[in-house]
Amino acid sequence: MDEEKPTSLFARRLLVVTVTLTALWLILPLLVIVPISFSGENSFAFPPRTWTLQRYVDLAQPMWIGALINSLVIASLVAVGASFLGTLTSFAITRSTSRLIVIVRALVLAPQVVPIIIVGLGIYLVFLRLDLNGSYVGFVLAHTVLALPFVVIPVAATLQTFDRDLERASASLGAGPIATFIQVTFPIIRPALLSGTFLAFLSSFDELVLALFLQSPSLVTLPVLLYRRMTDTIDPTVAAVATIQLLFVTTCMIIALFLQRRKDSNDQAPAAET
Amino acid sequence: MVVPVLILLGVVFVYPTSIFLLRAFTHFNPPQVAGLDNLVWFLGDETNRIILVRTFTVASMCAVLTAIVAFPYAYCMTVIGPRGRTIMLGVLLLSMFLGILLRNFAWVILLQYQGPLNDILDAIGLDRIRFLGTAPAVVMGMMHILFPFMVLPLYSVLNGIDRRLVLAAQSMGATPMRAFRQVYLPLAMPGIIAGALLVFVLALGFFITPALLGSPRQALMSQLMFLQFDLQAAFGRAGAMAIVLLIIAMVFVILSNIVQRRSRAYGDAS
Numbered sequence: 001m002d003e004e005k006p007t008s009l010f011a012r013r014l015l016v017v018t019v020t021l022t023a024l025w026l027i028l029p030l031l032v033i034v035p036i037s038f039s040g041e042n043s044f045a046f047p048p049r050t051w052t053l054q055r056y057v058d059l060a061q062p063m064w065i066g067a068l069i070n071s072l073v074i075a076s077l078v079a080v081g082a083s084f085l086g087t088l089t090s091f092a093i094t095r096s097t098s099r100l101i102v103i104v105r106a107l108v109l110a111p112q113v114v115p116i117i118i119v120g121l122g123i124y125l126v127f128l129r130l131d132l133n134g135s136y137v138g139f140v141l142a143h144t145v146l147a148l149p150f151v152v153i154p155v156a157a158t159l160q161t162f163d164r165d166l167e168r169a170s171a172s173l174g175a176g177p178i179a180t181f182i183q184v185t186f187p188i189i190r191p192a193l194l195s196g197t198f199l200a201f202l203s204s205f206d207e208l209v210l211a212l213f214l215q216s217p218s219l220v221t222l223p224v225l226l227y228r229r230m231t232d233t234i235d236p237t238v239a240a241v242a243t244i245q246l247l248f249v250t251t252c253m254i255i256a257l258f259l260q261r262r263k264d265s266n267d268q269a270p271a272a273e274t
Numbered sequence: 275m276v277v278p279v280l281i282l283l284g285v286v287f288v289y290p291t292s293i294f295l296l297r298a299f300t301h302f303n304p305p306q307v308a309g310l311d312n313l314v315w316f317l318g319d320e321t322n323r324i325i326l327v328r329t330f331t332v333a334s335m336c337a338v339l340t341a342i343v344a345f346p347y348a349y350c351m352t353v354i355g356p357r358g359r360t361i362m363l364g365v366l367l368l369s370m371f372l373g374i375l376l377r378n379f380a381w382v383i384l385l386q387y388q389g390p391l392n393d394i395l396d397a398i399g400l401d402r403i404r405f406l407g408t409a410p411a412v413v414m415g416m417m418h419i420l421f422p423f424m425v426l427p428l429y430s431v432l433n434g435i436d437r438r439l440v441l442a443a444q445s446m447g448a449t450p451m452r453a454f455r456q457v458y459l460p461l462a463m464p465g466i467i468a469g470a471l472l473v474f475v476l477a478l479g480f481f482i483t484p485a486l487l488g489s490p491r492q493a494l495m496s497q498l499m500f501l502q503f504d505l506q507a508a509f510g511r512a513g514a515m516a517i518v519l520l521i522i523a524m525v526f527v528i529l530s531n532i533v534q535r536r537s538r539a540y541g542d543a544s
Contacts, residue, residue: 019350
């Protein structure tokens with residue numbers, strides 16, 4: 001990989017500049033939200049002329065707390081459901097010899113590609129009849145369908161490269177199928193499953209379009225409330241929520257990076273001894 | 275093992291989507307058969323045709339522009355060291371994790387008339403531009419969200435390219451530019467097409483971004499569908515639009531598959 005000579009210094013510098021600008025383009029827009037959250041004005045004027053902490057105090061209102069709790073409950077249930085069903089599906093996709101499994105794979109991925117508004121309108125029609133609109137069950141079912149690919153893609157990819165001799169070895173040493181799964185298979189798919197579960201949680205926590213169809217006055221999720229506060233009124237409290245979310249996600253990523261590095265050095269340590 | 279998943283997908287995806295699409299052939303009151311009335315209504319109305327064309331223009335712009343911006347990024351990820359790659363991936367994930375809604379919100383702040391971008395234009399002596407409510411604003415917001423969907427498939431293809439081939443071309447006298455164009459780019463093409471196609475298809479269905487950054491006067495298909503539902507519960511009309519959108523999206527997917535197969539066959543023959 002690194003044997004390539006620098007084709008030309010200029011090209012290399014151009015690449016560095018382009019990539020840096022792209023990275024800034026990805027990150028900088030997110031940072032304009034932070035000062036808005038301290039804005040003392042009832043507008044999104046940037047930079048704000050007056051400052052206040054009132055937005056963060058406002059978040060303690062039952063309206064925001066309620067929406068947050070709804071979103072957290074739904075996203076947690078979705079994460080659990082999607083990781084369970086997604087793991088089953090991943091096994092089926094990678095281990096089945098049936099030709100129909102291609103269809104299952106396509107079906108699992110389809111809801112992510114079909115325009116969400118079409119899925120939303122359809123679900124609205126059906127859930128109207130089943131009386132699921134405005135219910136936790138409706139939200140969890142609909143969001144689980146959207147979240148499945150986030151689990152199936154990484155877990156199926158891991159299973160694809162999985163050496164099944166490990167399972168056979170475990171079985172030949174007397175372990176039952178369940179013991180084999182817990183002691184051999186599960187530890188191998190765990191990283192993929194964990195990141196899949198996390199993404200499934202996030203996809204539900206963040207989902208707005210289906211939520212617009214499924215919401216009811218008594219069941220509003222955080223994205224629905226944020227959307228309303230952005231469009232119906234101009235409410236800088238939105239920026240306070242965004243800032244908290246930004247802080248939370250950044251912290252999570254730094255922790256993940258830190259854990260990864262520690263794990264890497266742990267993995268390398270025994271190798272260094274030999 | 276797949277039975278529970280199939281039941282879930284059946285009840286919450288396949289069945290709803292189908293009955294919604296079938297609504298296209300019914301009237302406001304479902305039992306009444308409308309035949310192709312809704313499709314005729316949709317395609318017969320000039321405003322609707324403009325919205326359809328606009329949706330495809332915006333989606334194509336997103337696909338092309340995102341491909342151009344993403345290529346250097348994905349390429350850089352294949353040549354940079356592991357630590358740099360982690361950082362580049364981190365930047366990508368950080369922007370992804372904030373969610374579509376909040377990222378669009380950031381663009382509302384940036385692009386507003388008295389916003390930072392216009393302040394910059396003002397400072398360098400240019401006129402302020404009303405970005406919000408226009409198609410370019412929608413494209414900017416959508417590109418920001420679709421960028422990772424371009425980079426990730428592109429990166430996986432670029433990473434598999436043996437760059438010694440480029441060196442070989444250069445050692446045989448090709449200029450770096452020519453080696454890149456004639457050796458590297460054709461090998462990268464499947465990744466570029468796959469990424470651009472994914473971006474294009476996803477862009478066709480965007481709803482939140484045009485709702486926040488666009489305006490009803492510059493509506494896209496998703497907004498129009500939502501309006502039909504929201505204002506008059508005209509599921510038939512929305513269904514007809516959905517059918518048109520899906521058919522055209524599928525045509526593009528099939529076309530690009532054919533092109534890719536052709537170019538592969540051509541590559542084998544030469």
